[in-house]
Amino acid sequence: MRDFNTRVLIVDDQDEIHADFREILGTQHRKATSDALVDAFLPTDSENTTVSHLPSFELLHASGGDQAYEMVKAAKQSNQPFAIAYIDIRMPPGMDGIETIRRIRKLEQNLEIVIMTAYTDKPLHEIVTNMELLHKLLYIRKPVTREEIQQITTSLVEKWNVEQESLRYQASLTLSYQRLKTVLNTTREAIAVLDSDDRILFANQQYCQLFNIAQPDFIRISPEVLNQRINARFRKLQLSEIAHVGPIENLTNILEEIGGSVPEHPRLFYHFTTSLQDDIGDKVVSYHDMSKDVEIQRMTAEVISLRTELEKNYSFDGIIGKSREMRQLYSQIQTATKGAITVLIQGESGTGKELVAKSIHYNSPRKSGPFVAVNCAAIPEALIESELFGHERGAFTGASERRIGKFEQANTGTLFLDEIGDMQPALQAKLLRVLQDREFQRIGGTRTISTDIRVLTATNQDLADGIKKGDFRMDLYYRIAGFRIVIPPLRERREDIALLANHFLKKYAALAEKSIVAISTDALHVLMRYDFPGNVRELENAIESAVLLETTDLLQQRSLPLQILESIPQIHPTGNLTDASVIHSLDEVERKAILHALDVTGNNISAAAQALGIDRTTLHRKLKEYRIRQ
Numbered sequence: 001m002r003d004f005n006t007r008v009l010i011v012d013d014q015d016e017i018h019a020d021f022r023e024i025l026g027t028q029h030r031k032a033t034s035d036a037l038v039d040a041f042l043p044t045d046s047e048n049t050t051v052s053h054l055p056s057f058e059l060l061h062a063s064g065g066d067q068a069y070e071m072v073k074a075a076k077q078s079n080q081p082f083a084i085a086y087i088d089i090r091m092p093p094g095m096d097g098i099e100t101i102r103r104i105r106k107l108e109q110n111l112e113i114v115i116m117t118a119y120t121d122k123p124l125h126e127i128v129t130n131m132e133l134l135h136k137l138l139y140i141r142k143p144v145t146r147e148e149i150q151q152i153t154t155s156l157v158e159k160w161n162v163e164q165e166s167l168r169y170q171a172s173l174t175l176s177y178q179r180l181k182t183v184l185n186t187t188r189e190a191i192a193v194l195d196s197d198d199r200i201l202f203a204n205q206q207y208c209q210l211f212n213i214a215q216p217d218f219i220r221i222s223p224e225v226l227n228q229r230i231n232a233r234f235r236k237l238q239l240s241e242i243a244h245v246g247p248i249e250n251l252t253n254i255l256e257e258i259g260g261s262v263p264e265h266p267r268l269f270y271h272f273t274t275s276l277q278d279d280i281g282d283k284v285v286s287y288h289d290m291s292k293d294v295e296i297q298r299m300t301a302e303v304i305s306l307r308t309e310l311e312k313n314y315s316f317d318g319i320i321g322k323s324r325e326m327r328q329l330y331s332q333i334q335t336a337t338k339g340a341i342t343v344l345i346q347g348e349s350g351t352g353k354e355l356v357a358k359s360i361h362y363n364s365p366r367k368s369g370p371f372v373a374v375n376c377a378a379i380p381e382a383l384i385e386s387e388l389f390g391h392e393r394g395a396f397t398g399a400s401e402r403r404i405g406k407f408e409q410a411n412t413g414t415l416f417l418d419e420i421g422d423m424q425p426a427l428q429a430k431l432l433r434v435l436q437d438r439e440f441q442r443i444g445g446t447r448t449i450s451t452d453i454r455v456l457t458a459t460n461q462d463l464a465d466g467i468k469k470g471d472f473r474m475d476l477y478y479r480i481a482g483f484r485i486v487i488p489p490l491r492e493r494r495e496d497i498a499l500l501a502n503h504f505l506k507k508y509a510a511l512a513e514k515s516i517v518a519i520s521t522d523a524l525h526v527l528m529r530y531d532f533p534g535n536v537r538e539l540e541n542a543i544e545s546a547v548l549l550e551t552t553d554l555l556q557q558r559s560l561p562l563q564i565l566e567s568i569p570q571i572h573p574t575g576n577l578t579d580a581s582v583i584h585s586l587d588e589v590e591r592k593a594i595l596h597a598l599d600v601t602g603n604n605i606s607a608a609a610q611a612l613g614i615d616r617t618t619l620h621r622k623l624k625e626y627r628i629r630q
Contacts, residue, residue, distance in 0.1 A: 005083045005164070006157055007058045007075070011068040011100065012088040012116070017142075018061045021086070024149045025057045054154060056621070065095030065103075072104050072111070082111055083160035084153060089117040101137075110164065111136070112156040118142035189288050196281030198223035210287060233258060234269065255287070319355055320500050323493040329356075332485045337364040342435065342480050345458040347487030350537030353458040354418060356487060361414040366454055369413025372406050377419035385427055386443055389434075395444025407440060410453045420480065421461035421472060432476045455480070490532040490539065494600075495607035497528050500536060504543035505555060515553050521613060523557040528611050529600045530564050591626045594619070598628075 010021045060082070062068035068087065075081050085104065089097035101113055113136060138152065181204075184191055190207035192200055203218040211229045213221060234255035257267045270288040275281070319330070336343050337360050345353045354373060361371045379387050386395075390405030406415060417423075423431070434440045435455060439448050457480045466472035490497065501519055509516040519527075523546075532538050546559040557565070593612065601607035609619040622628075 004055065004157075005081070005161055006055050007060065007080065007082045007084075008153060008157075009060050009062060009068065009071060009082045009085040011062045011065070011085060011091070011097070013063050013091045014088075017088070017116075020144070021059060021061075021149070024146050025054070025059060025153060054150060055157065057153065057157070064091055065097065065100030068100055069095075069103050069107070072108050076108055081108065084112045084114065084156045086114045086116055089115060110160065112138075112160050114138045114140060114152060114156070116140055116142055116144070189286050191284065191286045192218075193276075193282060193284055198226065200226065201282065207287070234271075237268075254290075319352065319359060320503050321493060321496040322499060323496045325488040325493045326496060329485070329487060333359050334363075336360045336483055336485065339483075340454050341482040342454070343456045343483045343485060344463075344481040345456065345485045345487065347458075347460065348489050348533075348535055349460050350532075350535035351487040351489060352536055353460075353487060354416065356485060357414075357416045357418075357456045357458060360456060361416075361454075364414070364454070366413050370410055371414050371416065372410040373416040373418060374406050375418045377422040381424055384423070385430070388427075388431070389440050389442055391443035392445040395442070399444070402442075405442065407434065407451050407453065408449065411451050412453070414454045414456060417455065417457045419459055420457040421459040421463055421466055425471070425473065428473045428476050432473065432479060435476075435479050490535045492602075494528055494602060495604050495610070497532075497539065498524055498607075498610055500539055501527055501543055504540050505547065508544045508547040512547055514547060514550070516547060516550055516555055517553050519555045520557060523555055523560060525611055526557055526560060526564060526568050528607065529568050531567075587626075590622070591628070594622060594626065594628060 008021075008025065010018055012018060060071065062071055065087075068085070072082060072085070087097045087100055087104075091097055091100070095103075097115065097117075101115070104111065104113070115138065117139075118141065138156075140148065140152070181202075184204040185206075187204070188206065190204065190210045192203040192207045195201055200218045200221055203213065203215070205215060207213075208215045208218060211226070211233060213229075235258055237254045237256050253271045255269045255271050257269065268290050270290045271285070272288065273283055273285045275283050319326070319333075321329075333356060343357075343360065345356050347353050357373070358371060361367060374387065376384065386399075386403060386405065388405050388407055390403045390408060391399050393399060393402050417431075430440075434451075438452070439450050441448055463472050463477050463481075467474050467477060490500075498519075501524065505516060505519060527539070527542075534541070542561050542564060543555075545561055546555055549559040550556060594608070597608040597611050598604075601611060605616055605619060609616045612619065614622075
């Protein structure tokens with residue numbers, strides 16, 4: 001999004017006029033004269049401080065026409081144009097206001113100009129004679145009033161920015177149209193847009209060639225002539241003639257070319273018409289040459305569609321977060337998808353280690369193979385070896401039939417060993433040999449089985465500490481930690497809490513069929529100050545239970561789990577514990593609220609601004625205003 005332009009140029013030879021504008025539009029005097037009335041109607045922020053109704057204007061000053069012209073010229077060259085210029089008519093000696101306006105207007109067409117004068121020997125119609133763009137010209141008389149200048153400046157700044165955005169949008173539309181036209185001309189399909197009377201509004205090159213139309217002349221083709229050419233080019237096939245075509249949605253729209261380049265082998269076209277769903281009745285028609293591999297193309301499309309549906313569940317978008325730490329995590333996942341190296345995923349419980357593993361698999365070259373997950377901590381020690389490698393019938397008591405282990409099940413795909421830090425040392429040695437040789441034997445078997453798998457592992461333990469204690473093999477650690485991914489705990493990326501909370505709110509409100517539209521500010525403040533030892537899983541469970549308890553359309557603080565509410569002390573808006581005997585100024589209240597938000601969010605500007613209910617720009621300005629250092 002482009003910056004909002006608030007640059008204002010004041011051109012006058014009187015110093016007191018410039019002082020008046022500084023006082024009226026400056027940052028220290030932003031309200032209208034009737035401040036009590038303004039306070040009654042203007043919105044307030046979370047600390048009941050009246051929100052200013054004026055933007056922060058950037059004021060620049062010129063004492064004469066020559067200086068003003070050079071400033072406008074320099075501003076345009078540096079791509080920092082003025083939005084408004086207040087220009088006095090009488091500015092002796094040198095160039096007067098009228099000549100200044102005429103010269104500036106030739107240089108800058110977009111500038112909003114306000115003529116100022118206390119007296120003049122010329123009527124208004126003579127002043128504006130031969131001036132261009134009168135719709136961007138206003139006339140006011142001195143002395144000016146505060147409300148008049150504030151309202152005019154605010155309105156014209158908004159008008160300038162809206163017009164510039166509109167011009168950029170129109171330019172973007174023109175560029176998009178040219179790009180779309182180029183794309184449509186390079187496609188193999190014949191495409192045209194027709195109005196409700198079947199007159200051609202647009203036709204690409206293939207459409208014009210198909211019906212022998214000179215492309216610049218398509219708008220002059222009458223509906224009758226177009227219909228004659230279509231009937232001369234195609235005939236509609238009967239259902240009995242097209243049974244061999246394959247699975248087409250509408251078999252009645254199959255056309256056969258008449259008099260083509262190879263009459264004995266006429267081409268088949270699929271004719272498709274779709275409405276643009278507007279009130280005018282325009283429609284798009286296309287003719288698709290389906291003579292090449294129709295059935296194969298449609299089967300391929302179906303396979304791609306099913307694969308896409310599977311992959312989107314574990315795409316990077318399924319891992320939610322916009323913090324710097326999460327962006328680094330996305331980059332690591334993307335790197336891990338490109339190779340076959342063994343990956344060790346480390347993170348606290350509830351951070352989403354299996355979700356990361358699935359994202360790696362379903363975005364890797366092995367995505368068409370199986371993804372097999374094993375929780376090493378959930379399987380009894382006596383059964384874990386059989387679970388991994390399988391066993392033959394009669395290998396041990398109770399082995400009544402052959403069992404295929406996870407290593408075989410994951411062949412050509414990915415095996416995910418979760419909580420590998422809980423694996424017993426004896427099994428660690430066997431796992432090391434399999435990872436080295438990619439071969440193993442079932443329990444009770446003699447045949448060596450080869451497997452083509454990629455191994456991903458995860459743990460919430462410190463394996464380096466386990467090596468020191470003798471609980472984990474050092475050689476196995478270096479084998480599985482070829483590429484390490486560390487998932488940050490939720491408390492280290494607090495700016496993602498609001499994003500995740502709103503995501504879970506939408507999910508569970510829909511499942512519970514409740515119309516809860518948002519999370520209240522108080523509830524969000526509590527969530528962002530809580531450390532979440534259970535990480536994302538705990539946050540999800542908290543939102544799910546809160547949704548079930550909530551009876552309004554806004555998730556309130558009272559609905560949050562008790563363990564979260566009890567861990568957060570109640571904070572007075574001043575930033576101190578509740579103290580009814582102390583009264584602070586509004587500035588002090590705001591300053592302490594900002595300091596508290598920065599402290600809670602770990603000095604994160606984005607998270608603090610979101611918690612305070614303001615944008616980053618406003619927070620940066622207030623930090624400077626209150627001389628707060630990050």
